[in-house]
Amino acid sequence: MLRRMGIQRMDNVAVVVDDLDAAVAFFSELGMELENRMGIEGRFADLTVGIDGLRSEIAMMRTPDGHSKLELTKYHTPEALGAGREFPPPNTLGLHRVMFAVDDIEDTVARLRPHGAELLGEIARFEDVFLLCYLRGPAGIIVALAEQIG
Structure with missing residues (x-):
């Protein structure tokens, strides 16, 4: 009997933001619900993301049906790259x-x-x-x- 290896589900999509409170307000207004908000740091975070000294905060938002989630991430250390740049157009890779x-x-x-x-x-x-x-x-x-x- 062959055992199939595959995914069980898609858990979430993560978006890096510069203002976590504003992003939570935006997606709450859209109709998403704040499921959890917490700080992320420590050895597990450094190893998972591949950045030493990582310190971030996440807010997990979920759709009203509970099937989809959006993870909003604010990086405190190191600071997120790209702040202040023009946003790419929709046809960017x-x-x-x-x-x-x-x-x-x-x-x-x-x-x-x-x-x-x-x-x-x-x-x-x-x-x-x-x-x-x-x-x-x-x-x-x-x-x-x-x-x-x-």
Whole structure:
């Protein structure tokens, strides 16, 4: 009998942010729930991440259905790289975006604007199936929203 090696599930996606409180507020406004917030440091952290003297704080956010999580990470030591730089465009290699299904895309965008959200384009209709948009969220990450309309 062959034993299959594989993943059990995807636990989370991590995003490095410069302002953890603001990022928690942004994703809370989106509808995610703060599951846990804690400091991370010590030998296990240094070995896992490959950075000696690592000191960070994480906030684990979860979707209301409990199936998806987003780990927001603030590095205290060493300081995160890239602060103050222009954010890359959507066609940059690497992690592209995080997408959320929402009930009302226009209301969601309006609620996120006071938290720094900026549309990259506009809310667009894909056939008679979805309303979609990309916006910049905390630390410049691209957050995509989709409202099913058909």
